[in-house]
Amino acid sequence: MKGSRAATPGAASGTVGSEEHSVQIEDIRRVGVAGGGTMGFGIAVNFALAGYPTVVYDLTYEVLERTLANVRAALELFVEEGLVTRQQADEAGARITTTTDLERLAAHSDFITEATVERLADKQEVFGGLGRLFGALGRLCAPGCIVVSNTSRLQLSDIAVHFEHKDRTGLTHYFVPPHIVPGVEVAKGPGTSDQTYEIMCRLMRRTARIPIPIRRELPGYLINRLTAALSREALRLWAEGVATAEDIELGVKSTIGFRMPFHGPFGHYDFSGTWRWPDDPAADRRPLPEPSEEVRAKIQARMAEHRPWFHDPDRIAEAAAVRDREFVRRRKALYGIPRYGPPAARNDP
Numbered sequence: 001m002k003g004s005r006a007a008t009p010g011a012a013s014g015t016v017g018s019e020e021h022s023v024q025i026e027d028i029r030r031v032g033v034a035g036g037g038t039m040g041f042g043i044a045v046n047f048a049l050a051g052y053p054t055v056v057y058d059l060t061y062e063v064l065e066r067t068l069a070n071v072r073a074a075l076e077l078f079v080e081e082g083l084v085t086r087q088q089a090d091e092a093g094a095r096i097t098t099t100t101d102l103e104r105l106a107a108h109s110d111f112i113t114e115a116t117v118e119r120l121a122d123k124q125e126v127f128g129g130l131g132r133l134f135g136a137l138g139r140l141c142a143p144g145c146i147v148v149s150n151t152s153r154l155q156l157s158d159i160a161v162h163f164e165h166k167d168r169t170g171l172t173h174y175f176v177p178p179h180i181v182p183g184v185e186v187a188k189g190p191g192t193s194d195q196t197y198e199i200m201c202r203l204m205r206r207t208a209r210i211p212i213p214i215r216r217e218l219p220g221y222l223i224n225r226l227t228a229a230l231s232r233e234a235l236r237l238w239a240e241g242v243a244t245a246e247d248i249e250l251g252v253k254s255t256i257g258f259r260m261p262f263h264g265p266f267g268h269y270d271f272s273g274t275w276r277w278p279d280d281p282a283a284d285r286r287p288l289p290e291p292s293e294e295v296r297a298k299i300q301a302r303m304a305e306h307r308p309w310f311h312d313p314d315r316i317a318e319a320a321a322v323r324d325r326e327f328v329r330r331r332k333a334l335y336g337i338p339r340y341g342p343p344a345a346r347n348d349p
């Protein structure tokens, strides 16, 4: 196993489990990520930049080669854009190792983020396998290990059905690209202890993320639900012929998108003066009549094409690289240079 304990984040309070079988935040010295795809590589970058030796587990070394290539590209972009120094990037890169052996993941990690494909059977296999291995490795006792899922729509209660220590599970829901977007929804599942939840939130801050507390397990959490409402209406307006997809995109980016770095829907309510309106302010938010059959059919037919709206499907990766650079610049402008690393450097969050 690579990495040294001295290089990892330091002490603070926060425990999980009973006094004799407790996990404290300083026990989280090495982390793991299961699944090295779109989300997994970026989640690994966050932890590695914060000083955690990080192992990424996936099914094949071919996939993991791609994971490492994505890690390198992400770190290079951060250096080019001044988000981290060359030394920080090199050290972070050296902290990330890969494995196709679930046992190595279990033995290496004090905190594991499951980011495998969104299929219940695969997630159950990973959680169940880890549970069995922890038992075999004697790691169901202190200091134990916390395992969280990045699922978008599945329920932790289903995913962790074969994982004995439900108090040590939870949900951290990142947004693509997870090494750039600051916010992460953090939710409890049934059984998640208060201490596990606290450790999850604190780890998010230590990895330069902003934890968004969700009070209960909810498929789609809250941000995807809001995004879905916008997407649903955008599709309907397009299908009704109100505007082209390009013009709807232009409208969103140049108005609500422009404002959103500053305020969301509640802030908008305050600043727009809506709260002063004497009459029913919700009049324009009453449910619309159902879309016509014709509109539904148009939406279904377009979705069935499985074709991007604006980009060449063979050049999506190039477009994503352009987007990532833009996002990094925005992150810097809006939030400043992220401060990764041990709490001692910046007051334990």
Ligand SMILES: NC(=O)c1ccc[n+]([C@@H]2O[C@H](COP(=O)([O-])OP(=O)(O)OC[C@H]3O[C@@H](n4cnc5c(N)ncnc54)[C@H](O)[C@@H]3O)[C@@H](O)[C@H]2O)c1
Pocket (backbone or CB within 6 Å): 034, 035, 036, 037, 038, 039, 040, 057, 058, 059, 060, 063, 114, 115, 116, 117, 118, 119, 122, 123, 125, 126, 150, 151, 152, 153, 173, 174, 175, 176
């Ligand atoms: N892509 C997004 O925008 C996004 C955003 C938030 C959350 N998520 C969630 O994150 C998770 C991962 O999504 P993604 O977009 O990275 O998917 P992906 O398909 O890009 O990557 C999934 C990885 O899991 C691996 N995998 C599949 N079965 C496995 C198994 N049994 N054991 C180990 N590894 C296995 C695959 O080889 C692949 O590398 C999903 O639960 C998804 O819902 C995705």
